[in-house]
Amino acid sequence: MALPFGKTIKTRHFTVLKFSKSLSKKEVASLREDIPADIKKHLQRGSLPFIKIANIAGTWGIEYSIGTSMYAALDECVPVAVGDHYEFSKDDGNIIEAFAQLMYADTSLPGDAEYTAGKLKLRDEYIAREAARRNAAADEGKTEEQLRKESDEAVQEVIDRDKHAETILEMAEQIKKEGGKDER
CATH class of the missing domain: 1.20.5 (Single alpha-helices involved in coiled-coils or other helix-helix interfaces)
Incomplete structure (x- = not known):
């Protein structure tokens, strides 16, 4: 099971919401190509699924569309119905909270040149590791x-x-x- 559509789920300081968003015909055509049938049934004409993480105050948020690695990671976190609302397991809630705090800091804290250079270095190292992993998987058996x-x-x-x-x-x-x- 994946995140339910239209249900706001809270962590300590953030909310998670999976929803459909209307797009132009051109945007939809280019983005819908590889969406599985079980996801398509939840879509309106001209819409795609998104997952939004926002702070509880509603002053900050970030959205991920289907097809991104963050969407896939968040959609794997399965909430549990508790009375009239949903909650994440302690582990999933802690992971989402940590991700959200990092994203909040990355988008809200400009930092100085050294801070920015350090973030870019870490990003580049991660991209290189991920590329090597994917290349090794693609080359396996050849x-x-x-x-x-x-x-x-x-x-x-x-x-x-x-x-x-x-x-x-x-x-x-x-x-x-x-x-x-x-x-x-």
Whole structure:
């Protein structure tokens, strides 16, 4: 079971709410492609599910749409019906509270240059670890020849993209030389 739609669940200092949000047709088309059928049945025409974490005062909040890792992590926390409201288990409540406090601090505390540099360094280290984990999982079971072929194809794609960019820049320079106007 996942979080129920439309039920506000409190932690110590924050609330969690899963809801559907209306979007433009273009936004919906691009975002709905891979949504499972059991989720789609809760959606209105032109809407997607979101999970919002907000402080109890309602002065701060952050929303995650389906398809993000934070949405998936929050949606795995299963609340329990207690009388007329829902509550998280102590462990889930503590985890959500810690996540919410970190997000609140990250979005509300500008800090100094050293603080910001430290946060960016930690972010980059995490992204590198996660990329290595995903690459290892994707490469599992492949032969050296398959891996080499994929690597060669990726290198060729970069070379082709660079050549294309160079050609466009050369064309722009030629147009400038011939008296073309910059119409931005």
